[in-house]
Amino acid sequence: MKYANIKKYDVSNGVGVRVSLFVSGCRHHCKGCFNAEAWDFNYGTEFTQETIDEIIESLKPDYINGLSLLWGEPLAPENQEQVWNLIQQVRQKLPQKTIRCYSGFTYEFIEEYMEKNLPYTTKIMDSLDVLVDGKWKEELKNLNLRFRGSANQRVIDVPSTRKYHTIIRALQKEKEKLVQLPLFSKSNLSSLEKVEQKIVEVLEVVA
Numbered sequence: 001m002k003y004a005n006i007k008k009y010d011v012s013n014g015v016g017v018r019v020s021l022f023v024s025g026c027r028h029h030c031k032g033c034f035n036a037e038a039w040d041f042n043y044g045t046e047f048t049q050e051t052i053d054e055i056i057e058s059l060k061p062d063y064i065n066g067l068s069l070l071w072g073e074p075l076a077p078e079n080q081e082q083v084w085n086l087i088q089q090v091r092q093k094l095p096q097k098t099i100r101c102y103s104g105f106t107y108e109f110i111e112e113y114m115e116k117n118l119p120y121t122t123k124i125m126d127s128l129d130v131l132v133d134g135k136w137k138e139e140l141k142n143l144n145l146r147f148r149g150s151a152n153q154r155v156i157d158v159p160s161t162r163k164y165h166t167i168i169r170a171l172q173k174e175k176e177k178l179v180q181l182p183l184f185s186k187s188n189l190s191s192l193e194k195v196e197q198k199i200v201e202v203l204e205v206v207a
């Protein structure tokens with residue numbers, strides 16, 4: 001797998017301050033995609049154990065809520081083995097962090113087709129907190145939507161959806177997790193100061 005970018009203080013792709021990994025390779029080819037260069041599976045930098053170590057180190061501060069996995073397509077068959085490799089190490093070392101994945105595939109397609117035919121899909125889905133599903137649709141684009149680009153995309157609470165076998169939206173649960181984080185402990189005060197303003201902005205949006 002290759003990746004295009006890692007953002008270590010991202011407040012645009014999920015609740016709270018997050019580490020975001022932008023993987024390469026996407027076949028959805030959504031009309032108006034702002035990231036067409038990353039459709040190529042060979043675009044960007046090789047994803048290695050060193051990359052995973054760097055991401056885990058970046059996730060450690062208390063003020064980081066979790067990991068977001070984004071475009072190209074984290075659930076493309078070619079990317080799933082390394083995505084799972086990353087997820088399982090994050091789950092082992094930092095189980096308190098949330099993991100959110102953006103995918104152009106719908107939840108139903110992932111469950112009905114990918115889980116039955118690909119070796120890593122179920123492991124990945126069993127480890128996600130949130131899936132934002134569906135292609136980006138230019139005609140449904142809405143800048144007021146929270147952490148998704150078009151109205152067809154759903155922010156799904158994956159554990160609850162799998163438990164109750166019906167799509168359950170995630171925002172309320174994420175809001176509770178954010179409020180529970182020890183944001184104001186003395187040990188992270190200096191780091192906190194760097195991102196405090198952004199956290200306040202996010203809390204205002206979520207409230």
Ligand code: SF4
Pocket residue numbers: 026027028029030033034035036071072073103104135136
């Ligand atoms: S899923 Fe995302 S990266 Fe892929 S084409 Fe659509 S908007 Fe672009």
